[in-house]
Amino acid sequence: MAADFETQVGIVGAGPAGLVLAHLLRLEGIDAVVLEQRSRAYVESRVRAGVLEQGSTDLLIETGVGARLQAEGAVHHGVNLQFEGERHRIDFAELTGRHITVYGQQEVVKDLIAAELADGGTILFEVADALPTALTGDRPVIRFRHQGRDRELACAVVAGCDGFHGVCRSVIPPGVLTEYEREYPFGWLGILATVAPSTEELIYAYHPRGFALHSLRSPELSRLYVQVDPHDDIENWPDERIWSELQLRLAAPGWTLQEGPIIEKGITAMRSYVCEPMQYGNLFLAGDAAHIVPPTGAKGMNLAIADVAVLARALADWFHRSDRRGLETYSSRCLERVWRVQDFSTTMTELLHVLPGHDPFARKLQRAKQRYVATSGAMRQSIAENYVGLPLS
Ligand code: FAD
Ligand code: DHB
Numbered sequence: 001m002a003a004d005f006e007t008q009v010g011i012v013g014a015g016p017a018g019l020v021l022a023h024l025l026r027l028e029g030i031d032a033v034v035l036e037q038r039s040r041a042y043v044e045s046r047v048r049a050g051v052l053e054q055g056s057t058d059l060l061i062e063t064g065v066g067a068r069l070q071a072e073g074a075v076h077h078g079v080n081l082q083f084e085g086e087r088h089r090i091d092f093a094e095l096t097g098r099h100i101t102v103y104g105q106q107e108v109v110k111d112l113i114a115a116e117l118a119d120g121g122t123i124l125f126e127v128a129d130a131l132p133t134a135l136t137g138d139r140p141v142i143r144f145r146h147q148g149r150d151r152e153l154a155c156a157v158v159a160g161c162d163g164f165h166g167v168c169r170s171v172i173p174p175g176v177l178t179e180y181e182r183e184y185p186f187g188w189l190g191i192l193a194t195v196a197p198s199t200e201e202l203i204y205a206y207h208p209r210g211f212a213l214h215s216l217r218s219p220e221l222s223r224l225y226v227q228v229d230p231h232d233d234i235e236n237w238p239d240e241r242i243w244s245e246l247q248l249r250l251a252a253p254g255w256t257l258q259e260g261p262i263i264e265k266g267i268t269a270m271r272s273y274v275c276e277p278m279q280y281g282n283l284f285l286a287g288d289a290a291h292i293v294p295p296t297g298a299k300g301m302n303l304a305i306a307d308v309a310v311l312a313r314a315l316a317d318w319f320h321r322s323d324r325r326g327l328e329t330y331s332s333r334c335l336e337r338v339w340r341v342q343d344f345s346t347t348m349t350e351l352l353h354v355l356p357g358h359d360p361f362a363r364k365l366q367r368a369k370q371r372y373v374a375t376s377g378a379m380r381q382s383i384a385e386n387y388v389g390l391p392l393s
Helices: 016-027 040-045 054-062 067-072 092-096 105-118 239-250 300-321 330-352 360-375 377-388
Strands: 009-012 032-035 051-053 074-076 078-083 086-091 100-102 122-124 128-133 141-146 149-154 157-160 178-193 203-206 212-218 221-228 262-276 283-285
Touching: 009 016, 009 128, 016 032, 016 105, 016 157, 016 300, 040 105, 051 054, 051 300, 054 067, 054 100, 054 300, 067 105, 078 092, 078 360, 086 092, 086 360, 086 377, 092 377, 100 212, 105 122, 157 300, 203 239, 203 330, 212 239, 221 239, 239 262, 262 330, 300 330, 330 360, 330 377, 360 377
Parallel strands: 009 032, 009 157, 032 122, 078 203, 157 283
Antiparallel strands: 051 100, 074 100, 078 086, 128 141, 141 149, 178 221, 178 262, 203 212, 212 221
């Protein structure tokens, strides 16, 4: 049966993974169609990550979508880790010669959508009931509903870039994937506030009342987080309570936290998850569809970009040179980075959060690790090289 549309790569999801993939494929002359369930306005305003590794920034700049990122993103050469009021700077420049860039994920998404549409790419927004089928053959078909009509997109490869709750991973038959998962007994309450940041560099703070993080978005906009119960209701957190908790947890001698109007707030549960392999037939999973890390290492968006950098190159080898080796090793190559990043994100999470149910011995170990960060150049070097990120392969 003839499909309504044909393309080479059918991409499900217009988050960082799906959009960077579409962009890289376009540069390779490979045709792709992106199917996104939400509206353009929704994905462009969804507040999430803010930290880009140098490898992610370099990729966006080198491939021509980094102009606004370079103009508006803030390059940071270090971060602060704070333990009970004592602040310790991790100097990326000195320890690694590399840096990070603070630039909102939704800004990356806006830049990529604008570039894709300007270059004649196809992104269908507000698509419902997307369903990838016939994945083990050479002509998968994605069924979906769009503007009230049932549609079919035929393609050679499906890229499942639809996030943790997407459909792509769920259509893989039982028994194919091995899943590794950890849930945490805490979550993050995140706010966006219209107030100048009280710090030039991020502050990750451990406090006996729980973790807190001061991040930034622009000279007028601050992003902050506090550790909360993952089942807590945001209604229990009026603005005054959030600020008073942030004041307590981030307090340091001679430093003041400025408060301002909160324009966005929400609670996110935390989990670690990996599925292996990240592939089934001609379906390739990328980004949060295949793995989730706790946010303490600022890695999720960067991992999504790293996956699709590998996938785009493998697809170019396949479509241009009929060489399938890159696709065959896609999963194992990505998983190596994924597990390195899981380890780092877990280390940062356990270093900085109050861990409910922890016995006094475990708290003593955590304290010893915090002292080690404060006193050991080797420990700070390890944090720095993981935080700025491994080079993209
Ligand atoms: P997503 O961004 O989730 O995109 C998936 C897309 O698929 C979405 O647009 C979704 O609407 C769409 N979709 C889902 N289901 C379907 C379907 N059935 N059909 C069609 N479309 C579908 N990461 C960092 O690197 N640094 C940080 O500082 C950081 N901080 C974070 C803070 C918070 C509060 C949160 C929640 C996350 C943070 N992350 C961070 C993680 C980061 O936001 C994610 O890892 C990143 O969004 C993953 O990108 P993705 O494209 O794989 O998935
Ligand atoms: C931000 C989010 C993170 O998860 C993190 O580790 C650092 C910064 C942010 O949203 O700015």
